[in-house]
Amino acid sequence: MNVPYFDLPAQIKALRPELDAAIARTLDSCAFCLGPEVAKFEREFAAYVGAAHGIGFNSGTSALHIAALLLGLGPGDEVITTPFTFVATSWALAYVGARPVFVDIDEATFNLDPALVEKAITPRTKAIMPVHLYGHPFDVDPILEICRRHRLPLIEDAAQAHGARYKGKQVGTFGELAAYSFYPGKNLGACGEAGALVTSRADFAARARSLREHGSKERYYHEEVGYNYRMEGIQGAVLNVKLKHLLTWTVARRRIAHRYHALLAATPLRLPREAAWAQSVYHLYVVRHPSRDRLRDHLQAKGIGTALHYPLPLHLQKCFAQLDYKAGDFPVAERAGRECMSLPIYPELTDEQIDYVGAMIAEFKGW
Numbered sequence: 001m002n003v004p005y006f007d008l009p010a011q012i013k014a015l016r017p018e019l020d021a022a023i024a025r026t027l028d029s030c031a032f033c034l035g036p037e038v039a040k041f042e043r044e045f046a047a048y049v050g051a052a053h054g055i056g057f058n059s060g061t062s063a064l065h066i067a068a069l070l071l072g073l074g075p076g077d078e079v080i081t082t083p084f085t086f087v088a089t090s091w092a093l094a095y096v097g098a099r100p101v102f103v104d105i106d107e108a109t110f111n112l113d114p115a116l117v118e119k120a121i122t123p124r125t126k127a128i129m130p131v132h133l134y135g136h137p138f139d140v141d142p143i144l145e146i147c148r149r150h151r152l153p154l155i156e157d158a159a160q161a162h163g164a165r166y167k168g169k170q171v172g173t174f175g176e177l178a179a180y181s182f183y184p185g186k187n188l189g190a191c192g193e194a195g196a197l198v199t200s201r202a203d204f205a206a207r208a209r210s211l212r213e214h215g216s217k218e219r220y221y222h223e224e225v226g227y228n229y230r231m232e233g234i235q236g237a238v239l240n241v242k243l244k245h246l247l248t249w250t251v252a253r254r255r256i257a258h259r260y261h262a263l264l265a266a267t268p269l270r271l272p273r274e275a276a277w278a279q280s281v282y283h284l285y286v287v288r289h290p291s292r293d294r295l296r297d298h299l300q301a302k303g304i305g306t307a308l309h310y311p312l313p314l315h316l317q318k319c320f321a322q323l324d325y326k327a328g329d330f331p332v333a334e335r336a337g338r339e340c341m342s343l344p345i346y347p348e349l350t351d352e353q354i355d356y357v358g359a360m361i362a363e364f365k366g367w
């Protein structure tokens with residue numbers, strides 16, 4: 001049997017008639033940059049999250065960059081964030097010249113450890129930017145409490161967590177700003193690059209719209225240096241189609257995760273577990289074990305695709321060498337990088353495929 005790590009063609013095939021019609025509508029209207037489909041998606045995605053405003057971008061990275069600008073972050077400023085994430089979380093800070101101040105993660109959720117955040121605050125700290133990694137919320141309340149005590153804004157990187165809930169409330173609604181990615185492999189993915197910001201602040205929303213469009217509210221009049229970060233019309237049209245399926249897909253991902261939990265409970269693997277306050281959307285199903293590499297080879301030989309998220313934490317990446325971190329600074333993140341492995345999880349995965357993954361892991365003898 002073959003179990004690809006990810007099977008986007010299966011999803012696209014099932015949606016082809018709807019996607020063809022949506023793309024055809026855009027070809028007819030020629031609303032290729034922003035336009036009515038993007039505006040509709042911005043409204044509906046914000047409503048889905050429970051936020052007042054949604055602003056579409058050409059990527060999640062651009063959305064995070066604009067979030068950093070909206071908060072006025074710049075050279076000399078420090079932002080507390082996680083070293084265990086996709087690099088784009090910290091790009092937002094690098095782009096504006098601010099310094100990412102990494103804090104280690106919590107063993108159970110792989111997210112920023114709230115117990116370590118306060119010690120990292122200095123007079124230069126200007127914001128806290130955790131990530132809802134793998135679709136599992138970070139522990140929002142203690143971090144919000146620290147934000148309140150120190151009057152710091154919270155930016156949520158919700159790029160992997162469309163629809164995840166913390167104590168029953170959707171992530172993306174706790175911070176001043178939250179950024180989403182619609183990269184094709186995300187739980188809600190475009191047919192190309194796309195991202196969004198959501199916020200409850202009308203002033204942020206208005207400035208974000210201007211910054212994504214060359215710093216302009218009125219064509220050819222530019223109030224500040226801006227960017228070309230517009231969402232494409234075709235991506236808005238595609239996302240309007242896919243948003244209608246998101247809830248069903250999330251239910252399917254959660255069901256698959258529960259099937260894996262049951263199948264793998266007796267193996268030596270450490271399995272992802274939801275915190276009592278969390279409802280994860282299982283963007284990834286990440287297991288861990290020190291023999292990860294051998295297990296990965298074994299699964300590959302059996303036709304099962306896996307992936308690593310993420311093998312090298314950000315503080316050890318060459319691009320951040322100037323921050324002067326060293327191996328050993330964040331032991332929990334470093335160990336996670338050595339031990340974590342993502343198993344296939346997507347709504348189209350069949351029970352036979354899931355059971356096959358379980359059986360092949362059970363068969364592994366090289367622990």
Ligand SMILES: Cc1ncc(COP(=O)(O)O)c(C=O)c1O
Pocket residue numbers: 059060061062085086088089131157159160180181182183194195
């Ligand atoms: C945690 C995280 N932050 C930011 C991004 C950046 O999003 P994009 O790829 O849409 O630029 C991603 C996704 O790739 C991500 O996983």
